[in-house]
Amino acid sequence: xxxxxxxxxxxxxxxxxxxxxxxxxxxxxxxxxxxxxxxxxxx
Amino acid sequence: xxxxxxxxxxxxxxxxxxxxxxxxxxxxxxxxxxxxxxxxxxxxxxxxxxxxxxxxxxxxxxxxxxxxxxxxxxxxxxxxxxxxxxxxxxxxxxxxxxxxxxxxxxxxxxxxxxxxxxxxxxxxxxxxxxxxxxxxxxxxxxxxxxxxxxxxxxxxxxxxxxxxxxxxxxxxxxxxxxxxxxxxxxxxxxxxxxxxxxxxxxxxxxxxxxxxxxxxxxxxxxxxxxxxxxxxxxxxx
Numbered sequence: 001x002x003x004x005x006x007x008x009x010x011x012x013x014x015x016x017x018x019x020x021x022x023x024x025x026x027x028x029x030x031x032x033x034x035x036x037x038x039x040x041x042x043x
Numbered sequence: 044x045x046x047x048x049x050x051x052x053x054x055x056x057x058x059x060x061x062x063x064x065x066x067x068x069x070x071x072x073x074x075x076x077x078x079x080x081x082x083x084x085x086x087x088x089x090x091x092x093x094x095x096x097x098x099x100x101x102x103x104x105x106x107x108x109x110x111x112x113x114x115x116x117x118x119x120x121x122x123x124x125x126x127x128x129x130x131x132x133x134x135x136x137x138x139x140x141x142x143x144x145x146x147x148x149x150x151x152x153x154x155x156x157x158x159x160x161x162x163x164x165x166x167x168x169x170x171x172x173x174x175x176x177x178x179x180x181x182x183x184x185x186x187x188x189x190x191x192x193x194x195x196x197x198x199x200x201x202x203x204x205x206x207x208x209x210x211x212x213x214x215x216x217x218x219x220x221x222x223x224x225x226x227x228x229x230x231x232x233x234x235x236x237x238x239x240x241x242x243x244x245x246x247x248x249x250x251x252x253x254x255x256x257x258x259x260x261x262x263x264x265x266x267x268x269x270x271x272x273x274x275x276x277x278x279x280x
Contacts, residue, residue: 003089003153010092010149011073014099014142021138022252029259035266042273 058254065247072237072244080237092150093234098242099142100168102249104205106136107175111202114195126191127264129198130182131256133175135249140172164219167208174201 001009076094083090113129116122147165148158159165178197182190212219230238 001153003087006089006149006153007091010095010146013145013149014095017138017142017145018248021135025252025256025259028263032259032262032266035270036262039266039269039273 054254058251061247061254062251065244065251068240068244068247072241075237075240079233081231081233083234086154089150089153092146094237094241096143096146096150097238098245099139099146101242102245103136103139103143104209105246106132106139106249106253107171107202107205110136110175110198114198117191118195123191123264124261126195127257127260129191129195131253131260133178133182133198134256135253137172137175137179138252139245139249140168140175143168144172162217162219163211163215164208164217167204167211171201171204171208174204 072094076091080091080094082088109132110129113125113132116125117129147168151160152158174197178194178201181194181197185193187193211217
């Protein structure tokens with residue numbers, strides 16, 4: 001791999017890690033909203 | 044109570060503004076790192092990994108420091124909000140530390156000819172990551188009421204590794220280069236400018252993510268509290 005290839009790999013890896021984490025947070029948030037909806041239904 | 048509500052409302056309004064400012068700052072920092080920063084003579088373009096690798100490390104250290112302070116506050120005052128801050132800062136700190144451990148070997152391969160070496164800087168960074176991952180595992184899988192206390196103590200031990208990581212290249216001969224600021228190394232002022240812009244951008248990103256994660260944590264705790272109350276009352280779920 002060329003020098004530029006390694007550079008792109010590092011930058012892509014950085015954004016991929018941030019993206020995966022933010023995606024996990026979004027999924028947790030939507031699950032929590034669903035849980036809240038269920039609790040309100042039960043009231 | 045009213046003041047707290049006003050502050051919470053202000054913070055809610057400020058969040059989208061901060062998120063937009065962070066996105067613009069990150070785009071600008073990327074542009075500076077790729078197109079504006081001068082090319083390093085010996086390493087060439089691959090040296091630009093520096094603008095993501097170093098700010099991520101500094102941000103991780105900052106978050107682990109916040110984790111230490113919040114953990115001490117929790118141990119002294121038993122404040123659940125301090126416990127939530129400790130959890131959130133450790134989690135986001137692990138994300139940034141993971142980036143350091145991934146971008147480091149990608150940079151090392153073309154420059155040193157190897158992906159990894161058991162050098163003191165690299166090893167202490169891996170140990171730091173493992174300590175905070177174990178902190179998160181403890182938080183995730185232990186249901187005991189003592190968990191926040193145990194985690195706070197573990198966080199204090201974990202924080203002891205941060206200065207060891209930082210100063211390891213000052214006191215030991217290592218494969219890793221000398222620090223560019225305050226150490227034996229030197230840096231072109233234009234490179235330093237780009238480095239600091241990237242650090243500012245990543246710090247803002249860390250703040251935005253921590254903020255969102257903190258709100259999520261508080262909401263999660265409220266839901267768990269309501270669920271356990273409903274269980275006690277015998278209301279079917």
